[in-house]
Amino acid sequence: MSGVAFEDDILLERERARFVRRRSLRLLGSLLRPMRWRFALMLLLVTTAQGARALGPLLVASALDAGLPTLLGGDPTRVLVDGGLYLTAAVAGGVLTLWFIRLNARISQAVLFDLRKRVFLHTQRLSLEFHETYTSGRIIARQTSDLDAVREVLDSGVNQLLSGFLYMAFIAALLFVLDPWSGLMLLVTAVPVWFLTRWFQQKSQLHYRSTRVASANLIVQFVETMAGHRAVQAFHREKRNAAEHARLAEEYRIADQRAVGLIGVYNPGLVLIGNLAVAGILAVDGYRVFAGALPLGALVAAVLYAKRFFTPVQDMAQFYNSMQSSVAALEKISGLLEEQPTIRPPRQPVALPRAAGRIEFDGVRFAYTPGRDILPRLDVDIAAGQTVALVGSTGAGKSTLAKLVARFYDASEGEVRLDGVDVRDLAFADLRRAVVMVTQEAFLFSGSIADNIAIGRPGATLDEIRAAARAVGADRFIELLPEGYDTDVNKRGGRLSAGQRQLVSFARAFLADPAVLILDEATSSLDLPSEALVQRGLAKLLRGRTAIIIAHRLSTVEIADRVLVLGGGRVLEDGTPAELVASGGEFAALHAEWEASTV
Template identity: 75%
Template sequence: MSGVAYEDHVDLERSLARTVRKRSMRLLGSLLRPMRWRFALMLALVAAAQAAKAAGPLFVAFVIDTGLPQLTAGDPAGVLGAGLGYITVAFAGGLLMFWSIRLSARIAQAVLFELRRRVFRHTQRLSLEFHETYTSGRIIARQTSDLDAVRELLDSGVNQLLSGLLFMVFVAVMLLFLDPWSGLVLVAASVPVALLTRWFHVRSQLHYRSTRVASSRLIVQFVETMAGNRAVQAFHRERHDIARHRELADDYRLTDQRAVGLIGVYNPGLVLIGNVTVAAVLAVDGYRVFAGELSVGVLIAALLYAKRFFAPVQEMAQFYNSLQSSVAALEKISGLLEEEPSVAAPARPVALPRASGRIDFDGVRFGYTPGADVIPGLDLRIPAGQIVALVGTTGAGKSTVAKLVARFYDTTEGQVRLDGIDVRDLAFSDLRRAVVMVTQESFLFSGTIAENIAIGRPSASPDDIRAAARAVGADRFIDRLPDGIDTDVHKRGGRLSAGQRQLVSFARAFLADPAVIILDEATASLDLPSEAIVQRGLATLLEGRTALVIAHRLSTVESADRVIVLQGGRVAEDDSPAALLAAGGEYAALHAAWRASTDQQANAASDT
């Protein structure tokens, strides 16, 4: 890379860093804005507490220069008054600090609650495209380690940072008031402190951002390995994944080590500047005391102030690790919250209280990436109540057509219409009520069977839930379970077989009572006996509804009113199953291959 190109690259990185920092500060400001009065009170309490803390050496100077001579003359009032004042100020400072810490903790918890709510709510409203590209491990990292880093900042970091800065300001002001020359020595010493802090700030920002990236990668790999543990064991990937985890963990260790290593330069630098400053104050003021220009009490107070001035800087240096980590985490969270849904809600939705189920594709073109169309141009008419099977080889565009109907994605060109209304003009509540998709995964949430069925219509009564289970034939296995419909399905429905999970998902869809049902490989993971049971429930589910059935297993297709064969996102064949079989085209070839595969499975089962 040439020198000019490198400078341009550096400038670009700095510009991006500034943009990210502004975005993070906007987020933090929006979180604190509702609590601005409480935050202002906390700031006032911290300021008062640090002012009280910084006042101590003034009493020392008074006692030495005024109180002790008065005491020698037989008047103890000065010493007693200064002692009482010192104790009063110290007690008030401690009380104010206690109050500020409690208030700071309440503000921190309120901010974290709002931030967690925002992250969860925002990820819920983001489109399917986001969730298919942004890994679950990264989202978990945002909700766990990143939020924990922000919590550490808000719990004690903000209070500690404000306390340190304000204490340094008050010390400098009080020393300037007590003795301007000593104060100027302290001000001069703050210049190398500021330069050293700036150096540390710039480098630690880069290192801690790398640390957050390395941490996120480690969490992503761990989550994906645990979630895919069955595949890991099936393909004997344990050694590979252990090696990969070790590589990522080592990368995290090295990036964190580099970040922490900066403290090894910063802390000793502060100690050196502090000691040199104390020595300078002692030399300058000691000479002035010898010359009779300065009292001993002021000399001692100046030394106390000089020593105390650097204590908060060293404490803040220790805190800087968590501060930079928290800032990097806040940048990640703000980046997530900046993501916009690729499928936006309509500004003026068209009402569709009850759909009939007619679907039209008019000149639809769509691709997941620019310039690579999966659907290059599709015109299609599906009357209400018709069961349409979409078949074709892998990559033909079957699932894409279904996702466009459900509006998980928006078309690049053309329109997908439901009952004559562009799906982009329908409110999500109306569209989701009218169109329900049942996939191969049959995802069940932790909870009872009844709770999982009720997802289709949360307001349903227990009788409605049981009726839905009975309608699709799920009651046959539910009645044999220990707690019936109140049986806990365990995590991801692990207590039930694949066929049973599919019947529960059918009951859920039946209870939702949509106008359009989309079945995306709904029986692909089932064995033949389970498929036969599910097919009976499927017939009930599809009755009287518009249905798009996507299946490689053509047993589901045989009961369809119409079969559409897709090739490269275009309609290659379109007719009834019997007519397409008789025509001997693409569908007939697919059907023959499926029949041969089914016979082979049946023979293998009988041999077993």
């Protein structure tokens, strides 16, 4: 049974490899399709150029065998014609090659531009579920090292492969025209070349895929270490991270060394076979010349063709190394582009130009992974304009509930409705305009404070931006900055404190003016003075709109009209803060602990 299972695994792996190969070819075809006429012209140019290059030895043979006797007889016409044709072929080959290389560069850059744009736009369209499982380091690897590998092949590799293959084909064909026996000897020596190349292909394919995996692992570890440098320094992980980086770098070095080491076998093997071919043709054809069965010019041309025949093979071998890296990179990129958003826009969206803000959970069940329900069944009705606080221990389902309202995820069963409309039936533009979430992270983009606030409503005037900042109490610290609202926040808002970043995100939400506002631990990073300031701003921010507040700080919960205590994905308690404190339940216990901590 184990042997059968092993064979089945091999068959499945081969089928998967064929599927991945077909997927990559479809992607490449879609990239080249818009430039098919330029690509056809490129093929014509390279074919003509290599044909012109291959004519040289044939013209040398003609000059020696036909032109030299007439020249000795006093007629230089044939030698001049052959010399002129040789010069014309050389110039034409050079000019056409230059044209081909420049056209190939334009095509490759257009393909890379299209591919880079596709990866970026597609990654943006993918759902939150994808970004929570697919690490940022892997996405960066797709946009950097993998695209660079594709670029290297498109820029120079195609030239080597296509030019080399056509040049070898023309050499073999012209040598057969010149002397079939010499052509046959050359093809006989091509048999060991084929076996050697096949061995090299199989081995290098395996090693270069290992190299790509090792490279991606190294990039992921580097990106995560740099992104979490505060935690690294806080917990003294420098030595451990350095050891992990050294281990991954060593794996990359070994994988790369094995891949490069194959060249040390392949290239000398090609040189040996090429030299043997030249020696064999020189010996056999030399005897035939001595016997009068072959002209001297044909011998010279046959030797020249034999020497030239194996030169492109070495170039193609170098290209094959890059090609394996590129194929592996293209497979990863095509896999990323095959990812589909789990949250898709409705085919026939229901219009909701101005939402009131009523939210209903009707028999909602949700699980991130099948069989592990986060929300077993939830039935909740939140009236428009009501402020509801969600309270409960970690893992109770608070953030999950908020993500379902914002439709970052879809319910496994049941419906989440906004103003009586299933959120799955709303256009993304209407839903994102109606529902805004402010998270604990308070992410800011590079640029000015005004630009970051204006994300809430692009096109807002500076007066509107100032009014939004003033409403949530952010104007006080902004006006103290050297350049006020034009102050650059630096990368990810690094110039501002955590509390200041949170106030900017509040101003952004205020400017967006949503019907439903979700605050997911949005005040957790504020100090007490800032929190007191924000509490006053929140009162104005929440006025006239539905709000869902997720917070462990009960000072934030106290401004709520209603509190839902969650546990195990179910509503354990439901009422006003005062009612729940008086009832003596779980919320009352939490409230008592909070009051004791503030004394």
